[in-house]
Structures are given as structure tokens and as C-alpha cells.
Amino acid sequence: MTKTGQKASRPPEVAEKGGVSRRQFLAGVGGLGVGALLGGSLVALALPDSVYAVPASQGYLLVDTKKCGGCESCMLTCSLVHTGKENLALSRIQVAKSALAGFPQDSAQYQCRQCPYPECVEACPTGAMHADEATGVRTVDEGKCIGCQRCISACPFTPSRVQWNFEERHAQKCDLCKNTPYWNREGGPGGTQACVAVCPMKAISFTAELPVQSDEGYEENMRNIHWSNLSFPIDDAGKVSAETYMRAKAAKPAGEDASTDSGKMA
Ligand code: SF4
Ligand code: SF4
Incomplete structure (x- = not known):
């Protein structure tokens, strides 16, 4: 059982019309x-x-x-x-x-x-x-x-x-x-x-x-610099502080973003 309660999945062995074998x-x-x-x-x-x-x-x-x-x-x-x-x-x-x-x-x-x-x-x-x-x-x-x-x-x-x-x-x-x-x-x-x-x-x-x-x-991790600026953790473990993130970002070469998202956060 997964965290979404998924039942054991069926193998994709059957090709169907509109899903109906x-x-x-x-x-x-x-x-x-x-x-x-x-x-x-x-x-x-x-x-x-x-x-x-x-x-x-x-x-x-x-x-x-x-x-x-x-x-x-x-x-x-x-x-x-x-x-x-x-x-x-x-x-x-x-x-x-x-x-x-x-x-x-x-x-x-x-x-x-x-x-x-x-x-x-x-x-x-x-x-x-x-x-x-x-x-x-x-x-x-x-x-x-x-x-x-x-x-x-x-x-x-x-x-x-x-x-x-x-x-x-x-x-x-x-x-x-x-x-x-x-x-x-x-x-x-x-x-x-x-x-x-x-x-x-x-x-x-x-x-x-x-x-x-x-x-x-x-x-998807959609948390980026704006999220970090609000002092919320941006990594999945919830452990990275905004300060740590900013330090990591500053250490990156120009143009390379330390965030793990794809720029979707407004
Ligand atoms: S496509 Fe059908 S089976 Fe798959 S998650 Fe959506 S509702 Fe469920
Ligand atoms: S399985 Fe039954 S309830 Fe679901 S879409 Fe088909 S006819 Fe409607």
C-alpha cells in the first residue's frame, strides 16, 4: 500500500478500446x-x-x-x-x-x-x-x-x-x-x-x-527563492533554512539557481 492508498497495480498486459478489454x-x-x-x-x-x-x-x-x-x-x-x-x-x-x-x-x-x-x-x-x-x-x-x-x-x-x-x-x-x-x-x-x-x-x-x-x-518541489524569503524550508525534508539557502545560492555561479523548482512560483 502506498501513501495514497494505491492498491496493487495491474500489469499493463491488455490493450483495450476506450480501456475496455x-x-x-x-x-x-x-x-x-x-x-x-x-x-x-x-x-x-x-x-x-x-x-x-x-x-x-x-x-x-x-x-x-x-x-x-x-x-x-x-x-x-x-x-x-x-x-x-x-x-x-x-x-x-x-x-x-x-x-x-x-x-x-x-x-x-x-x-x-x-x-x-x-x-x-x-x-x-x-x-x-x-x-x-x-x-x-x-x-x-x-x-x-x-x-x-x-x-x-x-x-x-x-x-x-x-x-x-x-x-x-x-x-x-x-x-x-x-x-x-x-x-x-x-x-x-x-x-x-x-x-x-x-x-x-x-x-x-x-x-x-x-x-x-x-x-x-x-x-514536485515548487518552492523557490520567494518561498525561502518567507523563511519557509524549501527542501523536502523541511530542514534548510532561508539563510542556508541564500548562502548556497550566493555560492552558485551566475545564472545557476540553487532552487529545485522550475521557476513556477510567482
Ligand atoms: S486516470 Fe482513472 S484510474 Fe487513473 S487516477 Fe485518474 S481516475 Fe484513477
Ligand atoms: S463505469 Fe459506470 S459510472 Fe463510471 S462512467 Fe462508466 S457508466 Fe458511468
Whole structure:
């Protein structure tokens, strides 16, 4: 078990259409009856597995849990741009806080990882949970969602990165702001993500690079000189004082920054 509560991961041995292997598809149909045979799904049964590879997402969110202040601005904004309502229960990114824990266990962000082998996609019997054709972003087609919630259970992380939209009664998940009807900015991998834009701590960032597939791979040290100037530690162990950092920075040749971030901190 990892710190995000990840269950043992499945080996990526099956190539699937929209994440649905024929084996899984047939199992799903068995549980749901012939009514689940929607759209062109029957055609999938006649094609070789090699046709069904899930394209990679063109983007990923990274977080710095040590920088997160727990203000929940990202959650409220996520809900607002997607649904027009500020409701923490409708946010696709999640923040957990503990008043009893000390730094850095007192606050954590949980974002969808846009997994290369997305178990949420694989589990969906209707193709509602799918990789967007243009961007690869793992996305819910709300019109195809029958509310079985298999995707929510299948996501190997705790909390599940798929949520149940209790108001509209369908699954929802992070789409990197590709579909944000209540926001006038272009989202998706080529655009802006609302949580990244709004976070006052600059504790969320976007990358087009597939992260290393581990908890650490989806976290990034986004603390730089400004953070240090506030006398907060900038290293992951939380031991480097601002004074130490400034000394190290002064000792570096011109143009070489001692910080470990990539200049994302405002
Ligand atoms: S919802 Fe879960 S399984 Fe699906 S892509 Fe996100 S992290 Fe991976
Ligand atoms: S809840 Fe909707 S998206 Fe999730 S598995 Fe069921 S049909 Fe697919």
C-alpha cells in the first residue's frame, strides 16, 4: 500500500478500446444484460486487441503537498468552472487536511493521475469513461454514463479520483479543464487549468511529460527563492533554512539557481 492508498497495480498486459478489454467488456455485459450493448460496442468484439490501445494523455497535474495551505480554492474553483456552483463535493481535485497532524502530513492534494493504463476506463462497461480522442485526457461522456460507479471503485487510489456527481447522477473526474462551460478560458492540455491558475500558493502545476509512475512522480518541489524569503524550508525534508539557502545560492555561479523548482512560483 502506498501513501495514497494505491492498491496493487495491474500489469499493463491488455490493450483495450476506450480501456475496455474484450474480456472486461464481456464481463460487464454479463452483469448488465444486452441493454448495455451500446453504440458500436459490438464491433469491438470482432476486432483484435491490438486495436484497443488507450492513447496517452497529453497532460498531467503535479502537486506540492508541502506547499499546499489547505485553503480549498482549487476545489471551489474546480466545481465552479465545471458546474457553475462552488461546492466542495463537486470538485474533481481533492484536498485533505488534518488538524491533528504536523507539517507536512497536515495537508495533501489528491489529483487524477491520467494513468497510462487507466483502470477507470477499463472498468466502464459503456465507454462513457474514455480517453478523449484529441487529447488523450481520461474523460467521462456524461450522456453514456449509466451510473454503475464501477469506475469509482476501479480507480486504484484512495480517495478515488473519480467522483459521483450526486446532483446530475453521473461519474465525474478531472478533465484538465477541457470542458468548463462556466469559464471563459481555454482549458485542456493546451490551455489553462483552473486549479493551477487559482492556487494562491502555486502548489499545483501542469506538465505535458508523463510523470514517473509513483507517488513521488506526481509531486514536485515548487518552492523557490520567494518561498525561502518567507523563511519557509524549501527542501523536502523541511530542514534548510532561508539563510542556508541564500548562502548556497550566493555560492552558485551566475545564472545557476540553487532552487529545485522550475521557476513556477510567482
Ligand atoms: S481516475 Fe484513477 S484510474 Fe482513472 S486516470 Fe485518474 S487516477 Fe487513473
Ligand atoms: S459510472 Fe458511468 S462512467 Fe463510471 S463505469 Fe459506470 S457508466 Fe462508466
